Amino acid sequence: MSLTRTIETTSFSTFSSTRLKRTFQWNSINGHRSVSPEPIPKKSRIELHEFQTEEKQLSSFTIPAHQTVLLLHGKGQRYVLEPNYPVPNIKNDEELLIKVQYIGLNPIDWKSADFGFGIPQLPYISGRDLVGIVVRESQSDSRFKQGDVVFTASTDYRDLRKSAYQQFAVASTFNLSRVPKAVSRERVAGLGVAFVAAVLALGVCLGCDLTEVGGPNPRRILKSVKPEAIPVDQIEECLRGIEEEDAIKKGDWILIWGGSTTSAHVLSQLAKLIGLCVIKVVDMGKHGANLSQGSADLLVDNYDYARATEIIRKVTDGKLRFAVDTIGSKTAGLAQGCLGEDSHLVGLSGLPAHGSPGIKHHTVPIKNYHEVQEVGGSLMSWLETLLKHGQLSPPDTEVAPGALGGINDALDRMRRGEISGKRVVVKL
Ligand SMILES: NC(=O)c1ccc[n+]([C@@H]2O[C@H](COP(=O)([O-])OP(=O)(O)OC[C@H]3O[C@@H](n4cnc5c(N)ncnc54)[C@H](OP(=O)(O)O)[C@@H]3O)[C@@H](O)[C@H]2O)c1
Secondary structure (H helix, E strand, C coil): CCEEECCCCCHHHHCCHHHHHHHCHHHHHCCCCCCCCCCCCCCCCCCHHHECECHHHHCCCCCCCEEEEEEECCCCCCCEEEEEEECCCCCCCCEEEEEEEEEECCHHHHHHHHHCCCCCCCCEECCCEEEEEEEECCCCCCCCCCCEEEEEECCCCCCHHHCCCECEEEEEHHHEEECECCCCHHHHCCCHHHHHHHHHHHHHHCCCCHHHHCCCCHHHHHHHCCHHHCCHHHHHHHHHCCCHHHCCCCCCEEEEECCCCHHHHHHHHHHHHHCCEEEEEECHHHHHHHHCCCCCCEEEECCCHHHHHHHHHHHCCCCCCEEEECCCHHHHHHHHCCCCCCEEEEECCCCCCCCECCEEEECCCCCHHHHCHHHHHHHHHHHHHHHHCCCCCCCCEEEECCHHHHHHHHHHHHHCCCCCCCEEEEEC
16 A cells, blocks of 8 residues: 655744734735725835845846747747747836746646647737846835846736746736745746645635635635626636635645645645645655655555545545645546545646536636736735745746747656656746
């Protein structure tokens, strides 16, 4: 039997939520009191010197009119370098301009090109995770200064100005965090989208109240904003996805099928922070050594699906109520088979073709991160705090060669399933 039990021994227990609630205005907005939509705070109270800045490098820097980007000209094609593409313009006071330094590659970057989804126009600029330096400040939000090293998850795929596969990208300040000095830019480049997906899966789909650990309560925020602010195809998930009394809470088990993905890496750390008991299903031959030191209470090998299901049902006494699948509809079906009555299953990459009585299916309402400022701002503010206090470890990364020009080859490796247990990033 391939079964490993690992008790979490990281420093999460030393975490002081009280201190964090004092540090961030965002967190007090999202506390237990009833929430009303409020403007984004103009100033974070975090001391600026604790974040990376590169003012010297910028003293003689002029923003050019043109830049090199990577363009997709059609479904199924390779991305093509375009050296004479306009640098994107800022359109409102909340936006700023970033000189991109690192780009994190996500599975969606090759899947959307191969299968033709999430591409609102051609030619298209892809790329969702980026780290860079602020080169033009926002007019309305003075938290981010020229020279600050920042990162964003650019989930707003319809707005090419915000995409990552280019030398300069626009970002809304409520979708930004600064990179703390002690944290690797390269590793942070692989973090953004996975963090957003993990928080929304826990905080919206499974109804977790993250304020108890200094985070936001995104479901409560969404209930407090005007319904028309919420993307229409995600209203059901956001407002009626789970009842308050059903929500996941400290001490509950959570199953993560596909425990080696970046999303699982982040999700399990947040789950442990909350006090959940985490089960990860992984290929133990590949990941057993690494993950046995990580944030799971129980690792289960995925070699024999029936045996894995039997183990999970036995350990949880048939009462498992929460699961997240990170691989696809087939494994989501396997995760469904582990759940007991009155349960909730989140599919990051697909849900089972057939439901099961008493099991509710959920998808991550990711658009809310860029469409609802209160949601995006609260997530990025918390992320900055977690990184600054060493409470969240970004994924392991590998820097692929060739900068923008190396992305095609790196995506090929992802297509072939050659990237395992880490993010690939490129450095510009
Ligand atoms: N709905 C949303 O909003 C949302 C947000 C974020 C991510 N996602 C989706 O969630 C999934 C996980 O994303 P991620 O960024 O966390 O993944 P990731 O870090 O790129 O995942 C890497 C792991 O996935 C497994 N893998 C790689 N290629 C595979 C393949 N062809 N078939 C099956 N498994 C494969 C490998 O596991 P092993 O090495 O163990 O084999 C690898 O270690 C993706 O499908 C992504 O598109 C959705």
